[in-house]
Amino acid sequence: MVLLAIDWGVVGVKAGQLVLALSILIVLHEFGHYITARWFGCRVEKFFLFFDPWFALVKKKVGDTVYGIGWLPLGGYVKISGMIDESMDKEAMAAPAKPYEFRSKPAWQRLIIMLGGIIMNVLVAFVVYAFVLMIWGDKKIPSESLKYGIAVTDTTLYNIGLRSGDKIVAIDHKPVEDYEQALKKLIVSDKSMTVIRDGKSMELEIPQDLLGQLIEGKKEGRITLMAPRFPVIAKTVPDTSKIYKEGMRANDSIVGIDGMPIAFYDELRNALDTKKGKTVSLVVRRNGDTVNFQSKVDSTGLLGVNLYGLSGWEEMDSLGWVKLNVTKYGFFAAFPAGVAKTGSTLGDYVEQFKKILNPKTGGYKGVGGFKAIGNAFSPVWDWESFWRFTAYLSVILAFMNLLPIPALDGGHVLFTLYEMISGRKPNEKFLEYAQLVGMVLLLALMLYANGNDWFGWGR
Numbered sequence: 001m002v003l004l005a006i007d008w009g010v011v012g013v014k015a016g017q018l019v020l021a022l023s024i025l026i027v028l029h030e031f032g033h034y035i036t037a038r039w040f041g042c043r044v045e046k047f048f049l050f051f052d053p054w055f056a057l058v059k060k061k062v063g064d065t066v067y068g069i070g071w072l073p074l075g076g077y078v079k080i081s082g083m084i085d086e087s088m089d090k091e092a093m094a095a096p097a098k099p100y101e102f103r104s105k106p107a108w109q110r111l112i113i114m115l116g117g118i119i120m121n122v123l124v125a126f127v128v129y130a131f132v133l134m135i136w137g138d139k140k141i142p143s144e145s146l147k148y149g150i151a152v153t154d155t156t157l158y159n160i161g162l163r164s165g166d167k168i169v170a171i172d173h174k175p176v177e178d179y180e181q182a183l184k185k186l187i188v189s190d191k192s193m194t195v196i197r198d199g200k201s202m203e204l205e206i207p208q209d210l211l212g213q214l215i216e217g218k219k220e221g222r223i224t225l226m227a228p229r230f231p232v233i234a235k236t237v238p239d240t241s242k243i244y245k246e247g248m249r250a251n252d253s254i255v256g257i258d259g260m261p262i263a264f265y266d267e268l269r270n271a272l273d274t275k276k277g278k279t280v281s282l283v284v285r286r287n288g289d290t291v292n293f294q295s296k297v298d299s300t301g302l303l304g305v306n307l308y309g310l311s312g313w314e315e316m317d318s319l320g321w322v323k324l325n326v327t328k329y330g331f332f333a334a335f336p337a338g339v340a341k342t343g344s345t346l347g348d349y350v351e352q353f354k355k356i357l358n359p360k361t362g363g364y365k366g367v368g369g370f371k372a373i374g375n376a377f378s379p380v381w382d383w384e385s386f387w388r389f390t391a392y393l394s395v396i397l398a399f400m401n402l403l404p405i406p407a408l409d410g411g412h413v414l415f416t417l418y419e420m421i422s423g424r425k426p427n428e429k430f431l432e433y434a435q436l437v438g439m440v441l442l443l444a445l446m447l448y449a450n451g452n453d454w455f456g457w458g459r
Helices: 008-039 090-094 107-135 155-159 179-187 210-219 242-246 265-273 313-318 331-357 370-375 383-402 409-422 428-455
Strands: 044-062 065-080 138-140 150-152 167-171 192-197 200-205 226-228 234-236 253-257 279-286 289-296 325-327
Touching: 008 044, 008 065, 008 107, 008 370, 008 383, 107 331, 107 383, 107 409, 150 265, 155 210, 167 179, 179 210, 179 331, 242 289, 253 265, 331 383, 370 428, 383 409, 409 428
Parallel strands: none
Antiparallel strands: 044 065, 138 325, 150 226, 167 192, 192 200, 253 279, 279 289
């Protein structure tokens, strides 16, 4: 029954976007290592998308390099001759160094090779952001422009004092210029937020463990934390639909259900969640008159009406419910803007990462794997959303690979910098053990993150 309740169409669309985005980013990351290695005369033995223990799905040797696709979709790799990496090829490392091997190259060249993947991910992020800003523009919704304020749909946010109808105008006394940034700023703050309620400004305290509380709420089924508030007006009602025959028409406003007054969509959703599968009495306003009729609520808590406000910011802006500011950039202006966007995205992510590392915030409970990443994609294939999120993932991939953990690029960079500063190269046996420890650590983190997705191990 659980499997039947899953919308497999949505799952397929999200999975497709996840695979495509990760494939693009992995290939380009590994290409950064590949091209710098070739520049410095290193032989690249393998270039693989995904891992290929025991066998590969596809492979072809061109020159000295075997290109292929593995069957284990946990990343990708390039195998550079003479480098201690995932292959743990001890036999090759025991032989004398050859001129085309990684270990025979000067430290500065090895450093650039190891930074190649990270640099490539940063370049990909700002190029993608540049084209997004050219094609779709930089979109911002001033918090104060929300005509009806926000709808608070999360118990945790309600408990800290937020109410439906509020407008969040500042976090830690810094103005919130973009509504979509409000929640990002909120979860990395542990001080205060300023809201406008009934025309008056008031300050609310933000608890240090807000992030952990929000994660707990999400695991209990509260997916949406807050949303813009808007009235309930029917956009279209197909004349073949059941609710049309019951009495609903396009442009009707739902103002009551079973004697309960309704003014906004969040109020309607809350009411219908308690009426699943039941027949309710609806009150609608049509051309200034009030119309009453009975309607059946389906098993998911829906009436079968397409409402205004659910199609995105452009529609809400056209109705005067929000103010959508779109800034489009020309070709030459888009690239510096893309660099700035990459920098601000990295800064936001670093702040979130610091929250995760602090046990007092409870942020570690929200560390997720492939399921969490896949769920962040749009349920419908939307290229704008896809490329924006792919650029964001590229920033994350660059940052995570720079962490000084053996088996990650950052670990190799750390050891190479030590060599350049001290003049002493780390013992190869030490590097082998460090690589092994790093691989075990990364595997444990991956198991934890994906286990958190499915079983809530962080709770």
